[in-house]
Amino acid sequence: MRPGGLLILDNTLLGNRVLDPRDERARTMAALNKRIAADDRVESVLLGLSDGVTLARRVA
16 A cells, blocks of 8 residues: 555454454454554554444555
């Protein structure tokens, strides 16, 4: 993604299953959420709308 690019991800909370991931899908989404939050190249926010929406914008 180019600098300034915006990525929108839906269902990033998976009905709160990412808080205690017991199945492969929930573990994968929890890992993705952590990876996005730790990436210094992006600014991100996870909105608690419905089942979770993540907005990530590349800054570097």
